[in-house]
Amino acid sequence: MKNILFGVLSVILGVLISMSVKEKSEIMSPMSIEKIENYNRELSVIENQINVDREIISHIKSSIEEKSSPEYLEEMKLSLQNELKELKILSGKYDIKGEGVIIEIDDSKDEDFKNTNLGVIHDIDIMIILNELKCAGVDAISINDIRVMGESEIKCMGPTVRVDGHSKATPFIIKAVGDMEMIYNMMNDKNSYLKLLESTYYMDVKIEKDKNIVIPKSDRRI
Template identity: 30%
Template sequence: MHVSGKHVILSLVLFVFGYLVAVSYEQAQNLLEDEEVSVEEWDRAFYYRQQLIDFEERNHALEQQINDLRVELLQTETSLSEEQQNLMSAVDLKRELQAYVGELAIEGPGVFITLNDQDYVPDRANVNDYIVHDRHVQLVINELLSAGAEAIEINGQRLLHNSHVFCVGPVITVDGTTYPAPFTIEAIGNPDTLLQSLELDQGVIDQLVNERIEVEYGEKHVEMTPQ
């Protein structure tokens, strides 16, 4: 068989063409595989991105709930604080009223003033001019109250807003209880203010001494029991 130059050239052309086809097929196959990988990676990235968006939205919703709960808690604490203050004010008022009506024991700085009958009574003198009367006791009480006394008692008996003091011969009666002289009046309040009020020129002490009443007074820590 005789092989001409044309056959050789044709064979060479077919070989080159076949090689190019094979290479092109392989490249095309690789390209398809790369595209498939890219699509899978994109789907995976999209999934995780969507999960992240959902997580951020849930996180934002939880933060909003936490803020709402904080506001509600703050409002509750404010309300409880106001209620506690109101309760404390009510308790203080109750104690103040109880102390005012003598239901509670109280104590504090204050003063005492003791009034006693005159030991010496001249002959032919009127004895009533040398003993303590209810007006003397009331004079001291009024002065102490006007000077800011918070509570007053006579011979250990608390005086209330409706108390009555009156004289029966040589004794005085306080709300039905009778006491002989001496009469010790104790008051809780600012000692300096109370004493200054009693010691005013031509004041209570001077009047009592001028009416021949024996007077002893001074500063004292006063304790008063409930009535």
């Protein structure tokens, strides 16, 4: 009986030892070449992503350093100031001060044109002069201290000209703020419309430079 029990135990123990050796053998068995290649590919992808992340971080750091520099901050300040200036000009809600030119134009005093239709300043004459000023790159314009905007209405009303509902009589004083030398040279050119009025119809025309022109804010009453 003892021999039988011993035999059974021996068999069971043998089976258990065999199973244990087999499991350890599978765990410790070398990886296949295919698995190694897969791991290498995964590792390569991870390394590439790490390199990309490092480049992104480096770029962000450089950008932060650049935008924190005094030069960049000064550039941004000037840019914002210029943008604010443009918005103020476009809105017409603020007085505009600066250098530019003052143009004074009056009806002809010549006997041949005096009191004739050709010797009188019309709204079309004013509009052509304003267009030439705009071509000269002016920032702001006024007629007899009435601010002229892009949508301003200019009409002849007998001996006067109405600007956005304001009646103005001659002489007309047109002020323009901008590059003083450029505006003066263009308006004083022999081929300008002002010179045409002066030389052909003998209208009184004066153009002068001024470094302290004030263009009032818009006051439309239409």
